[in-house]
Amino acid sequence: MCEQLGMPVEGTVTGDQIDAMDDADLARTAPDVTVFARVSPEQKARVILALRQKGRAVGFLGDGVNDALALHRADVGISVDSAVDVAKDAADMILLEKDLGVLADGVTEGRRIFANTIKYVLMGTSSNFGNMFSASLASLLLPFLPMPPGQILLNNLLYDSSQLAIPTDNVDASQLRAPSHWDIPAIRRFMLLFGPISSLFDFATFGLMLVAFHAAPPEFRSGWFIESIATQTLIVFAVRTRRVPFLRSRPALPLTLGVLAVVALGTWLPYSPAAGFLGFTPLPAPFFLALVGMVVAYLVLVELAKVLYYSRLERPRDAAIRRRAYRHRIARRAARFSVATGVRTRQARPASPLAVGEDER
Numbered sequence: 001m002c003e004q005l006g007m008p009v010e011g012t013v014t015g016d017q018i019d020a021m022d023d024a025d026l027a028r029t030a031p032d033v034t035v036f037a038r039v040s041p042e043q044k045a046r047v048i049l050a051l052r053q054k055g056r057a058v059g060f061l062g063d064g065v066n067d068a069l070a071l072h073r074a075d076v077g078i079s080v081d082s083a084v085d086v087a088k089d090a091a092d093m094i095l096l097e098k099d100l101g102v103l104a105d106g107v108t109e110g111r112r113i114f115a116n117t118i119k120y121v122l123m124g125t126s127s128n129f130g131n132m133f134s135a136s137l138a139s140l141l142l143p144f145l146p147m148p149p150g151q152i153l154l155n156n157l158l159y160d161s162s163q164l165a166i167p168t169d170n171v172d173a174s175q176l177r178a179p180s181h182w183d184i185p186a187i188r189r190f191m192l193l194f195g196p197i198s199s200l201f202d203f204a205t206f207g208l209m210l211v212a213f214h215a216a217p218p219e220f221r222s223g224w225f226i227e228s229i230a231t232q233t234l235i236v237f238a239v240r241t242r243r244v245p246f247l248r249s250r251p252a253l254p255l256t257l258g259v260l261a262v263v264a265l266g267t268w269l270p271y272s273p274a275a276g277f278l279g280f281t282p283l284p285a286p287f288f289l290a291l292v293g294m295v296v297a298y299l300v301l302v303e304l305a306k307v308l309y310y311s312r313l314e315r316p317r318d319a320a321i322r323r324r325a326y327r328h329r330i331a332r333r334a335a336r337f338s339v340a341t342g343v344r345t346r347q348a349r350p351a352s353p354l355a356v357g358e359d360e361r
Contacts, residue, residue, distance in 0.1 A: 002035065015039040018046060026050040044070035061100075063087050078103070114180055115171045119240050120163055125191040126239075127159070127232045130198030137199075138206060144217045146206075148279060151225055155232075155266075162233045162262035165254040172241050172249055186313060193309055194235075194302065201231055201298045208290055218281040222270040223291075225280070229266035230295050233259045238302045242310050 002009045011033040018026060018039060027050040036047055044060070048070055051058045060067070060074035063083035071077030071090040079091035080098075088094055095102065138146035147155070205227040209215040215223060236259060241249035267288075270280035 007034075009034045011035070012037060015043050018043045023050065027053050030054070031056065041066040041069045045073045048073045059103075062091075108176055111176050111179060112171045113167070115175045116166050116169055118180070119169070119236065120166050121187060122190050122194075122239050123163065123232075123236055125187060126194035127198055127235070129191050129195035130202065131228065131232075133195065134199045134202035138202075144220075147221050147224060151221060151279060154278065155225060155228055158229055158262050158266055159232050162259045163236065165252065165258040166236070166240075168254045169240060169252045170250060172243060174242070189312075190309060193305055197298070197301055197305060198231055198235075201294055202228065204294060208287070208294075212290075213284065213287065216281075218279060219283060222280045222283055223287060226267050226270070226283070227291060227294065230263050230291065231298050233262050234295065234299060235302060238299060238306060242306070244303070 011029075012035040013029065013033045014036075015038045018036075021029065023046070026046060030047055030050040031054050036044075039047070044067070048058050048060060052073075052075065057076075058074045059076040059078060060070045061078040062068075062071055063080050065084055065086055067079075068086045068090040071079065071087060076093065077091040078093045078095065079087045080095045081088075083091075083094075093103075135146055135152075202224065205224050206220075209220045209223045213219065213223075236255070237245040237251055240251060240255075243249040245251070269275060269278060270282050272280075275281065
């Protein structure tokens with residue numbers, strides 16, 4: 001049947017052969033086997049445990065009473081709406097359609113959501129760290145507040161509003177091919193690298209306003225407000241992909257329009273009727289010429305830093321972190337109490353979509 005379906009078979013084991021193996025032998029044999037035939041409920045559970053001990057992520061599909069034990073032992077137990085009650089109770093997922101493709105669609109959607117979530121996390125941590133550093137140092141050196149609380153809150157409101165469209169953003173195909181993991185050290189390194197870059201251009205704006213334009217406090221605050229909004233929001237186009245933005249990876253239209261609208265609104269506020277109420281004042285035209293140059297230089301520097309960041313991310317030290325993440329298998333219904341198993345990960349090999357134990361098949 002597998003040959004007729006075009007599915008390669010690398011090995012076959014029967015229930016009698018499984019009974020002749022101890023757990024260690026089964027753990028060595030199971031990853032190289034495609035078909036397990038004539039197996040009892042207990043033997044199914046043994047095969048699943050053997051594969052999990054080898055670091056594999058095991059999904060099991062069943063609808064009968066004799067599948068309940070295996071459904072419970074698998075990382076993900078899958079049943080169907082027409083299954084017996086005990087199988088549905090033991091399963092993690094119940095298919096309402098006769099189509100295994102919904103599982104693949106669910107995995108893809110989960111990876112897309114995770115990728116878009118990470119975009120906001122990276123932007124938020126780096127920009128907030130940079131702004132905090134800039135505001136703290138400016139408060140120590142300047143005889144006036146660099147930005148009053150009301151303007152800071154307005155800045156944050158506009159910044160967060162521009163990111164409301166991130167859930168609709170496109171995700172690169174490379175990010176959908178394999179699962180991603182929550183990596184706090186990588187996020188921290190991103191923050192420590194890109195946050196100071198944001199502060200560097202904040203300080204450049206401070207120097208421009210104080211030295212070149214001899215700005216009074218309202219002009220200083222207006223200039224920094226506009227520069228901060230522009231750099232904080234436009235960086236999303238660089239952060240959202242490892243590739244060159246727009247040329248090799250296009251953002252979604254809602255995200256593009258949302259970011260540009262927020263930048264335009266922030267630039268217009270010093271000229272709006274509410275400028276006096278908000279503490280802003282109009283700025284001279286040469287400031288905007290300098291601002292365009294600084295924003296372009298900022299985005300170019302971010303792209304160069306991005307190349308450095310992702311090249312370091314692929315070094316062996318980071319690969320070891322990812323291997324530990326793969327070894328950390330979370331038990332069903334007990335995620336908060338799980339610990340790393342310490343089992344060495346075995347590289348998944350391409351095989352039949354219906355083979356027991358194939359990663360995410």
